[in-house]
Amino acid sequence: MLFFTQCFGAVLDLIHLRFQHYKAKRVFSAAGQLVCVVNPTHSLKYAPTRCAAAQASTEQGILPPCHHHEAVHDAQLVPCTCPLFSCPWEGHLEVVVSHLRQTHRINILQGAEIVFLATDMHLPAPMDWIIMHSCLGHQFLLVLRKQEKYEGHPQFFATMMLIGTPTQANNFTYRLELNRNQRRLKWEATPRSILECVDSVISDGDCLVLNTSLAQLFSDNGSLAIGIAITTSKVHSSEAEI
Numbered sequence: 001m002l003f004f005t006q007c008f009g010a011v012l013d014l015i016h017l018r019f020q021h022y023k024a025k026r027v028f029s030a031a032g033q034l035v036c037v038v039n040p041t042h043s044l045k046y047a048p049t050r051c052a053a054a055q056a057s058t059e060q061g062i063l064p065p066c067h068h069h070e071a072v073h074d075a076q077l078v079p080c081t082c083p084l085f086s087c088p089w090e091g092h093l094e095v096v097v098s099h100l101r102q103t104h105r106i107n108i109l110q111g112a113e114i115v116f117l118a119t120d121m122h123l124p125a126p127m128d129w130i131i132m133h134s135c136l137g138h139q140f141l142l143v144l145r146k147q148e149k150y151e152g153h154p155q156f157f158a159t160m161m162l163i164g165t166p167t168q169a170n171n172f173t174y175r176l177e178l179n180r181n182q183r184r185l186k187w188e189a190t191p192r193s194i195l196e197c198v199d200s201v202i203s204d205g206d207c208l209v210l211n212t213s214l215a216q217l218f219s220d221n222g223s224l225a226i227g228i229a230i231t232t233s234k235v236h237s238s239e240a241e242i
Contacts, residue, residue: 034114036107040127043084043145081163082106083143083198084128096163096194097139100132108132108139116226118144121219125154132163135230139163140174140191142228143198156215158187158226159198159207166193173233176208176226178218185218190233 080087081096082104089099100106109131118129129144141161148154158176162169169191178185187208192201201207210218218224 034109034111035117036109036114036131037117037119038107038129038131038144040118040120040123040129040146041084043126043128078195081141081161081194081198083130083145093164093195097132100141106130106132106141108134110134112136113227113229116142116144116228118224118226119222121146121156121215121222121224133160133228133230136172136232138168138172140230141194141198143202144224144226145198145202147202154212156210156212156224157202157205157207158210159201160191160228160230161194161196161198161201162191163194166195169193171232173231175229175231177229178224178226180218180220180225183217185214191230 076092077090078093078096080089080099082100084104087103089103091099097108101108110133112135114133116129116131120127123146125146125148127146131142133140133142139162141163142158143161144156144158146154146156160174160176162172172191173188174191175186175188177187185208189206192206215224
């Protein structure tokens, strides 16, 4: 009896979760927005030294040498930009999107405005929610990360990275918006280049930052919906308002 009770409870939880996703999709679809349901992934990548080295080399116009070969390293090759894993892959910037989709199974959604629906926000840190966004002829990487910046105090960090050069990134403006229970929170900024490393952007706090109580205020049954919009812009600004 105990076995069947536990199984029945798990089925009910699954049905309830599916219903919440369906309800969210129906609401945003009615507003003409595409919805992407994103499940969390436990981050296995802890390599700040590699990120720091890559960023420093990028700022100097070169890339770090390959540690697996003694031959001269191709300066046009970039390391894997997936924030989840320490991946040894290297390749040209033009094939980074293909690598992320085929090797790391990161989904891509197309459209000027989409809704990023992150599930299971209650899971312990560190966790990442990631999708790619294809818009205006370019591809962007949206990363939502839950991590403890201070012990015992998890926070959520959301940022948009252009899969391109810093010069290309300066031509765009992205907006992340949370809207629930007559409350609205908006972050608008110029995206950073994927060459600058997601970990560094989050460490610098140049992104949307939510503490646990604020994230709960905008979440619905453990899921957080973030509206995403990308526009072309020559004006560089960064603001958060509520």
